[in-house]
Amino acid sequence: MTTLLKNIPSLDIDRFVQNLMNAPNRHTITHRNQKMQFHICRLSEIDDASPLDKPHIYDFFTIYFVEAGSLAKINQLESLQLNAKEVFFSKPGEIKTWQKMKGLKGYLLSFTIDYLLMLINDKNIINSFDYLMPDSQRKFALDEANFAYYQNVFNELGKEYAEPKLQSTELIRFWIFVLLIKTNRLHQEQHQLVKPKKLTRSSDVICAKFLKLLDETFTDLAKGTIMKPPRIKEFAELLNVNPTYLGECVRKSSGKSAKSIINRKTLLLAKCQLLHTQNNISEIAYQLGFESPGYFIRFFKKFEELTPLEFRKSMSA
Amino acid sequence: MTTLLKNIPSLDIDRFVQNLMNAPNRHTITHRNQKMQFHICRLSEIDDASPLDKPHIYDFFTIYFVEAGSLAKINQLESLQLNAKEVFFSKPGEIKTWQKMKGLKGYLLSFTIDYLLMLINDKNIINSFDYLMPDSQRKFALDEANFAYYQNVFNELGKEYAEPKLQSTELIRFWIFVLLIKTNRLHQEQHQLVKPKKLTRSSDVICAKFLKLLDETFTDLAKGTIMKPPRIKEFAELLNVNPTYLGECVRKSSGKSAKSIINRKTLLLAKCQLLHTQNNISEIAYQLGFESPGYFIRFFKKFEELTPLEFRKSMSA
DSSP: OOOOBSSOOEEOHHHHHHHHSSSOOHHHHHTTTSOOOEEEEEGGGSOTTOSOOSOEEEOSEEEEEEEESOEEEEETTEEEEEOTTEEEEEOTTOEEEOOOOOSOEEEEEEEOHHHHHTTBSOGGGGGGOGGGSTTOOOEEEOOHHHHHHHHHHHHHHHHHHHSOOTTHHHHHHHHHHHHHHHHHHHHHHHTTOSSOOOOOSHHHHHHHHHHHHHHHHHHHHHHTSSSSOOOHHHHHHHTTSOHHHHHHHHHHHHSSOHHHHHHHHHHHHHHHHHHHBOOOHHHHHHHTTOSSHHHHHHHHHHHHSSOHHHHHHHHHO | OOOOBSSOOEEOHHHHHHHHSSSOOHHHHHTTTSOOOEEEEEGGGSOTTOSOOSOEEEOSEEEEEEEESOEEEEETTEEEEEOTTEEEEEOTTEEEEOOOOOSOEEEEEEEOHHHHHTTBSOGGGGGGOGGGSTTOOOEEEOOHHHHHHHHHHHHHHHHHHHSOOTTHHHHHHHHHHHHHHHHHHHHHHHTTOSSOOOOOSHHHHHHHHHHHHHHHHHHHHHHTSSSSOOOHHHHHHHTTSOHHHHHHHHHHHHSSOHHHHHHHHHHHHHHHHHHHBOOOHHHHHHHTTOSSHHHHHHHHHHHHSSOHHHHHHHHHO
16 A cells, blocks of 8 residues: 555645755754745755655745756656756746755755745736746756856855844845846846737736636646636636637737647646556546546547556556 | 025936936936936046035935045035945935045945835835934945945946846846845944844834924925924924923934934024025024024024024135
């Protein structure tokens, strides 16, 4: 009998840090009186034998800044390689699996959205960071000048956390924004965008709302908070638009069909369930909203060239 | 016939910059479509023959950061010397006179309070910066580490202004906050404060409100918007407290009597009027709220050891 769960557990910063660090360190204790909302540590401080080797839904932002060495991790079930002078952003709601790391130098920064936005009156500022939108590139290579800039910011964040002084909490927030804006520029430069996406067209606004709702929905589905994914018709209802119009907006703004975006999400969660839960194929099929296991098997095979069961076996071998 | 005015004129960033710079520069033009809310320039860019040699009430914050050389200026009618590796803060409502400068290196930063607080939901954050409270020390000497820190921030601000990129306006705001918090710590260290002033005692809160109201009142008086300074009784009414209690709070919190604080403000404005307006002694006496010119003359002589007229003559000689 395995200890596999029916759903993907979610993870907060407290548990994340307890698992990453060999023992609760000084800072962990200092901040223990309230739910941890911010944490920064050196990648070299992280315990090599972390028990987070099962996927979790992280409910906070993480930023990896690699100074030296390299790191392989699983993000949204896809493997991700981070090398020296690279920075990587992940956001709340993503399914991640921790991987062992050795001889790495750099920083790992974690913070919740509430922590970040506490002082800010325009909560939509977060939507101005294009690379945090669904399906965006989140990994950036840093040239010498940018590397020095990021290193300075991470060093300041590390100092503010290790030795808090007057208004450290506020200062940390401002430094994170410096980092987020700087990265927005890297995103613009490295992806040759002519101008920043301003979400002025109504189709862009509706598509962004749809992608956000979709993200939230699949997080709830993975956690088991809801039992079935909504269909496009239901998304349209929630967004107060006509389903055909929703489809047009999504295609116009993202270049993809709403259906293909939902399929990608469904496949990701299916793979996650197959690998990390003990649920059988029928249970997974119904949980993901398929009318029968047969439909689910055909859907899965179309994209993966394996049946769900073959996939489960191939990965556990 | 001189061109002296009846009141001290106020100055916004637009006019300040037009006067400081020999000609409107590129940035001035770029930002011309709206009222200027932020400006940064190198001290070496400033025209040596600025026409701002009369006092003005500045309606914005300025920060001087001196890298090399030294600068003498008049702030609130008192002369102020700034040397290399010093930083100086002034806030809206202060009466300042521009002084010539030569061979100076560093930065001059100007911004309005609206610009600074645009993104921030807690507008009271400004009160957490102790050195911006009335009668605080605003000049700070920088050691090597702090000098490097400030230089980095000013260089970043200079770059963001000279070559605006994606989200420069937001980034500038965050950098200014980094500067303000860092300076709050300098203030705490250099003035040996045991802990930051939190304004938790009711006497501190009332005293802070009184000082703020007093500042605003004297600015209005200098501008000619109001015709007579309020008395302590009237301040107490505006603050909704008993005059005796107000006096106790002010003494408890500031160590000075409310009367002596008002006297200091009155004297400052009197000197300003004597030097820079053509108003006669009677006019100045009544404007400052004295019942007769005789009272004003006695008041003035008590502090300055000269009559108002002797003072006016001695300074214009």
